[in-house]
Amino acid sequence: MPAMNAFYAQSGGVxxxxxxxxxxxxxxARKHPGKIxxxxxxxxxxxxxxxxxxxxxxKESAATIAALMHTPGGAFGSARYKLRSIAxxxxxxxxxxxxxxxxxxxxxxxxxxxxxxxxxxxxxQFSKQMxxxxxxxxxPKTVDNDLPVTDNCPGxxxxxxxxxxxxxxxxxxxxSMAKTSTKVFILEVxxxxxxxxxxxGGLAGKNLGDAPHIILFPEIPFRKRAFLxxxxxxxxxxxxxxxxxxxGARFANGRFLAEAGTRDAFGHSxxxxxxxxxxxxxxxxxxxxxxxxxxxxxxxSARHIASDVDVKQAYAVGKxxxxxxxxxxxxxxxxxxxxxxxxxxxxxxxxxxxxxANKEKMLPRRFITQDGFGITQAARRYLQPLIMGENYPxxxxxxxxxxxxxxKPVKQRIGSKxxx
Amino acid sequence: MPAMNAFYAQSGGVxxxxxxxxxxxxxxARKHPGKIxxxxxxxxxxxxxxxxxxxxxxKESAATIAALMHTPGGAFGSARYKLRSIAxxxxxxxxxxxxxxxxxxxxxxxxxxxxxxxxxxxxxQFSKQMxxxxxxxxxPKTVDNDLPVTDNCPGxxxxxxxxxxxxxxxxxxxxSMAKTSTKVFILEVxxxxxxxxxxxGGLAGKNLGDAPHIILFPEIPFRKRAFLxxxxxxxxxxxxxxxxxxxGARFANGRFLAEAGTRDAFGHSxxxxxxxxxxxxxxxxxxxxxxxxxxxxxxxSARHIASDVDVKQAYAVGKxxxxxxxxxxxxxxxxxxxxxxxxxxxxxxxxxxxxxANKEKMLPRRFITQDGFGITQAARRYLQPLIMGENYPxxxxxxxxxxxxxxKPVKQRIGSKxxx
Numbered sequence: 001m002p003a004m005n006a007f008y009a010q011s012g013g014v015x016x017x018x019x020x021x022x023x024x025x026x027x028x029a030r031k032h033p034g035k036i037x038x039x040x041x042x043x044x045x046x047x048x049x050x051x052x053x054x055x056x057x058x059k060e061s062a063a064t065i066a067a068l069m070h071t072p073g074g075a076f077g078s079a080r081y082k083l084r085s086i087a088x089x090x091x092x093x094x095x096x097x098x099x100x101x102x103x104x105x106x107x108x109x110x111x112x113x114x115x116x117x118x119x120x121x122x123x124x125q126f127s128k129q130m131x132x133x134x135x136x137x138x139x140p141k142t143v144d145n146d147l148p149v150t151d152n153c154p155g156x157x158x159x160x161x162x163x164x165x166x167x168x169x170x171x172x173x174x175x176s177m178a179k180t181s182t183k184v185f186i187l188e189v190x191x192x193x194x195x196x197x198x199x200x201g202g203l204a205g206k207n208l209g210d211a212p213h214i215i216l217f218p219e220i221p222f223r224k225r226a227f228l229x230x231x232x233x234x235x236x237x238x239x240x241x242x243x244x245x246x247x248g249a250r251f252a253n254g255r256f257l258a259e260a261g262t263r264d265a266f267g268h269s270x271x272x273x274x275x276x277x278x279x280x281x282x283x284x285x286x287x288x289x290x291x292x293x294x295x296x297x298x299x300x301s302a303r304h305i306a307s308d309v310d311v312k313q314a315y316a317v318g319k320x321x322x323x324x325x326x327x328x329x330x331x332x333x334x335x336x337x338x339x340x341x342x343x344x345x346x347x348x349x350x351x352x353x354x355x356x357a358n359k360e361k362m363l364p365r366r367f368i369t370q371d372g373f374g375i376t377q378a379a380r381r382y383l384q385p386l387i388m389g390e391n392y393p394x395x396x397x398x399x400x401x402x403x404x405x406x407x408k409p410v411k412q413r414i415g416s417k418x419x420x
Numbered sequence: 421m422p423a424m425n426a427f428y429a430q431s432g433g434v435x436x437x438x439x440x441x442x443x444x445x446x447x448x449a450r451k452h453p454g455k456i457x458x459x460x461x462x463x464x465x466x467x468x469x470x471x472x473x474x475x476x477x478x479k480e481s482a483a484t485i486a487a488l489m490h491t492p493g494g495a496f497g498s499a500r501y502k503l504r505s506i507a508x509x510x511x512x513x514x515x516x517x518x519x520x521x522x523x524x525x526x527x528x529x530x531x532x533x534x535x536x537x538x539x540x541x542x543x544x545q546f547s548k549q550m551x552x553x554x555x556x557x558x559x560p561k562t563v564d565n566d567l568p569v570t571d572n573c574p575g576x577x578x579x580x581x582x583x584x585x586x587x588x589x590x591x592x593x594x595x596s597m598a599k600t601s602t603k604v605f606i607l608e609v610x611x612x613x614x615x616x617x618x619x620x621g622g623l624a625g626k627n628l629g630d631a632p633h634i635i636l637f638p639e640i641p642f643r644k645r646a647f648l649x650x651x652x653x654x655x656x657x658x659x660x661x662x663x664x665x666x667x668g669a670r671f672a673n674g675r676f677l678a679e680a681g682t683r684d685a686f687g688h689s690x691x692x693x694x695x696x697x698x699x700x701x702x703x704x705x706x707x708x709x710x711x712x713x714x715x716x717x718x719x720x721s722a723r724h725i726a727s728d729v730d731v732k733q734a735y736a737v738g739k740x741x742x743x744x745x746x747x748x749x750x751x752x753x754x755x756x757x758x759x760x761x762x763x764x765x766x767x768x769x770x771x772x773x774x775x776x777a778n779k780e781k782m783l784p785r786r787f788i789t790q791d792g793f794g795i796t797q798a799a800r801r802y803l804q805p806l807i808m809g810e811n812y813p814x815x816x817x818x819x820x821x822x823x824x825x826x827x828k829p830v831k832q833r834i835g836s837k838x839x840x
Contacts, residue, residue: 014596016589044599073592079600161818166718168819169436172493173721176434179464180499185717203819273696275714293716294695297605298586301593305724307818387818398581398727398807399588399623 003035004106006325007049008057009042010078010141011112011119015155016162016303017314018141019075021111023068024318025139026057030065035326036107040410045079046110046119049099050092051418054410067403069311070393072303075405083119086126093126095418100127100134102413107135107325111318113142113153117333118357124331137321138333138353141314143300145196148359149351150335152386154317155300157310160200161387162302163189163244166295167204171211171242174291178240184231184282186292187212188275190299191246195219195363197299200383201244202375211242213373216278218248219363220372222257227278228285230373235288249274304400308389313346320348344385423455424526426745427469428477429462430498430561431532431539435575436582436723437734438561439495441531443488444738445559446477450485455746456527460830465499466530466539469519470512471838474830487823489731490813492723495825502535506546513546515838520547520554522833527555527745531738533562533573537753538777544751557741558753558773561734563720565616568781569771570755572806574737575720577730580620581807582722583609583664586715587624591631591662594711598660604651604702605662606712607632608695610719612668615639615783617719620803621664622795631662633793636698638668639783640792642677647698648705650793655708669694724820728809729764740768764805 008025010018022041029036038058042048048055055076057065068075086093100108110120117138124136140147145156167187174185191197195217202215213234216222234241249257258274275292282290313336320334331353339345367379375383393400428445430438442461449456458478462468468475475496477485488495503512520528530540537558544556560567565576587607594605611617615637622635633654636642654661669677678694695712702710733756740754751773759765787799795803813820 010596013601014593047599071592072589074596077596077599080597081600164819165724166722168822169492169721169723170717172491172822173434173717176430176494176497177500179467179497180501181433182717187718276693276696291716292714293718294712294714295718296711296713297590297593297602298607298713298715298718301589302586303589304585384817389818390812390815392810392812395810397804398809399584402588402592 003033003037005037005104006039006107006109007042007054007100007105008039008109009045009048009111010074010076011045011110011116012078012080013143013300014074014078015141015143015300016072016158016306017154017310018111019068019071019073020311020314021139021141021154021318022075023065024315025109025322026065028319028322032326036322040103040105041076043407044077045081046083047079047081048076049096052099052412052414054103055407056410059406059408064403064405070303070400071402072301076407082115083122086122093123094130096123097127097130097132099414101132103410105134107137109137109139109321111139111141113144114147114358114360117353121331121353121357135325135328135330137325137330138356139317139321140333140335143197144191144194146194146360146362147356148361149355151338151346152336154310154314156196157307157313157386158302158305159190159197159299160383161307162299162305163197163201163295164203164387165305167201167212167242167244170293171204174211174240174242181289182291183235183239183288184241184243184290186243186245186275186278186290188245188247188273188292188294191218192248193218193360193362195246198244198246199363199367199375199379200387203380203383203387209238212244213238213241214243215374216243216245216249217363217368218246218250220368221252222249224281228281231282232286243278245274245278247274303393306391307387308391309344309386311391316348324350341381341385344388423453423457425524426456426459426527426529427462427474427520427525428459428529429465429468429531430494430496431465431530431536432498432500433563433720434494434498435561435563435720436492436578436726437574437730438531439488439491439493440731440734441559441561441574441738442495443485444735445529445742446485448739448742452746460523460525461496463827464497465501466503467499467501468496469516472519472832472834474523475827476830479826479828484823484825490723490820491822492721496827503539503542506542513543514550516543517547517550517552519834521552523830525554527557529557529559529741531559531561533564534567534778534780537773541751541773541777555745555748555750557745557750558776559737559741560753560755563617564611564614566614566780566782567776568779569775571758571766572756574730574734576616577727577733577806578722579610579617579719580803581727582719582725583617583621583715584623584807585725587621587632587662587664590713591624594631594660594662601709602711603655603660603708604710605660606695606698606710607662607664608667608693608712608714609664611638611666613638613780613782615666618664618666619783619787619795619799620807623800623803623807629658632664633658633661634663635794636663636665636669637783637788638666638670639785640788641672642669644701648701651702652706663698665694665698667694723813726811727807728811729806731811733766736768744770761801761805764808
């Protein structure tokens with residue numbers, strides 16, 4: 001069989017290491033020129049395929065591709081774009097296959113989360129129906145760590161390390177000032193549905209009294225009285241209280257705390273995050289001086305403090321995806337399998353997308369302490385290895401050295417306008 | 421003259437490198453046992469002197485003191501506590517001299533910002549009046565970089581590096597998602613009066629179109645129309661717009677944007693920072709999807725990404741303070757003098773506190789572009805060297821290794837209660 005081209009796209013929120021996976025895919029593909037001719041990347045993810053706007057990665061030098069290892073963001077652009085069901089929008093799938101066929105694309109690598117795995121599965125099925133079977137591989141990526149089957153997701157280890165390090169550092173800051181200044185510090189972290197990132201903040205504390213003193217998870221309904229009681233206890237006992245709160249923290253009725261809502265001077269509802277809502281509860285009920293930080297995108301783009309384990313795994317899933325594809329596997333995703341906690345050992349295995357697509361893995365209850373405000377030893381055993389090791393980018397003039405790709409377009413062969 | 425003891429205290433908001441200065445003071449003092457017997461540190465800053473609650477640093481091993489080099493926060497506790505004028509509260513100054521005399525303290529090292537330098541000056545004058553002359557040295561420390569005379573302040577270089585790195589990283593993240601997701605990203609940084617930290621965010625951008633696209637300084641009155649116009653231009657031209665805003669950004673009438681105020685559901689005013697206020701302006705007027713981050717304490721405690729230049733200077737001012745004291749200098753502060761920009765060269769000199777106390781150094785107008793939204797080449801020349809070099813802490817189990825001091829108290833000799 002003559003070599004075919006591959007299509008690679010990034011999907012959803014990017015991570016500090018999604019480009020590491022891209023590097024793994026492209027470098028591995030380049031080792032098999034007899035099977036994979038060129039890797040085309042979708043500009044702005046899957047949209048690049050639908051609009052026939054693809055980047056020819058073969059125009060990039062080996063050094064440029066290698067430099068993806070330490071460049072955060074999504075090198076080709078990513079997209080929040082979910083293909084609907086085939087019944088709902090058959091035209092989109094047909095378009096995708098039309099593009100793949102026109103560009104001799106035989107491999108589809110889709111680097112994303114739950115939704116994306118569903119897309120890969122559908123494309124795999126549809127391509128067969130269309131008589132143009134494409135080898136379809138999902139590649140895991142999500143800071144939320146909510147993909148099932150795989151032990152963890154590339155992208156999560158680095159955000160976990162960022163949050164654990166930041167919590168430790170800010171905790172020391174607050175502690176040293178608590179006598180005459182801020183007593184309550186709140187760090188808002190990502191995780192709309194699952195509390196994995198918030199849980200990682202718990203790694204900062206090792207001894208009784210260490211920050212963080214309270215973690216608020218989406219999985220545990222928020223109880224205002226119990227929360228305020230605990231804050232007061234911490235300030236009384238330790239002089240300060242550091243809280244890590246997931247953006248998805250919610251009341252028992254399912255309403256997000258973040259929606260509990262601030263309004264502007266005109267009464268319009270404002271999106272201010274959950275941290276100020278908690279801060280105002282503390283102020284009104286306890287009167288303590290507070291501060292809060294909202295890490296937002298800083299946490300998921302922080303390549304400067306990436307976990308070495310995460311970088312290695314992000315590369316490994318990209319590499320394995322290409323290898324599985326070359327073995328003829330399709331509708332599968334490389335997963336990370338944990339072999340032991342201590343020393344931490346892991347390997348890559350292959351899992352069917354049917355087991356993964358559209359499923360969310362929540363933080364298990366046994367990872368959360370009885371009172372709902374902390375993490376257990378089981379959680380520590382799970383989380384600890386994922387933040388191990390530092391993988392620093394090179395610096396130039398005091399800033400991380402990032403690579404700018406040429407991103408040369410693949411010549412269009414169809415050219416008809418397709419509006420997304 | 422027999423050796424006397426020294427008193428060292430940290431004052432005001434701590435920085436990523438204030439403990440580096442403490443290390444410089446203690447290690448240098450230890451080299452002169454014939455002149456300085458022990459270094460006592462104030463627990464919670466100057467309050468520790470007033471309440472006779474001092475820590476005997478001679479009980480700490482050399483390795484522990486050395487480990488202060490990579491431990492953020494304030495190792496002995498800091499305080500936001502300003503001694504009033506001698507006329508207003510003579511008793512406090514008398515108490516201080518009483519404690520110094522009782523503990524044979526002949527040297528006073530005070531590590532802080534403008535207010536603290538004023539305190540050092542007053543203590544110096546008062547101790548002479550009391551017939552117990554103490555050698556009084558100020559040591560600069562402030563993330564705000566607003567002390568005059570010195571070219572820059574230890575603590576600033578590291579927060580500048582943190583903000584520049586974070587702006588670059590988040591900028592890449594937003595850019596890669598802008599097609600289908602967030603178009604406007606706002607990073608709120610410290611700097612209530614002076615825009616030095618916000619200016620540092622400007623180092624992230626090198627080429628036209630790079631983040632940040634807009635910087636809002638306290639020094640430039642905020643004009644809503646011009647701001648929104650620029651946001652729209654950036655999104656039109658570059659697909660996204662990254663804004664770095666100083667917490668002290670204000671309207672022409674002097675009112676802080678942060679006070680423009682959000683209210684909760686009951687109409688109570690809420691403290692939510694300036695970022696959400698800007699975000700809501702963007703939402704209401706332009707309708708772009710936005711995100712914002714509030715770095716808060718994360719920025720000033722981020723020892724993990726400290727600037728190497730900053731670490732070296734923080735040590736140098738501590739060391740020099742002790743050396744000047746041993747030369748008999750008093751009511752002075754070591755300053756950093758810049759010898760050249762490129763290559764960056766600097767040295768420590770000695771300046772009279774009278775020139776420094778109670779004065780604030782604002783970002784000069786020539787550092788801000790004509791339109792008020794960016795930094796000039798002159799600003800870059802000034803800022804660039806301060807973020808140079810990485811000075812990583814050691815890690816253990818994926819987290820920075822921090823030192824816990826014994827913090828053994830100095831035996832009280834007066835013991836009377838003093839209520840602050």
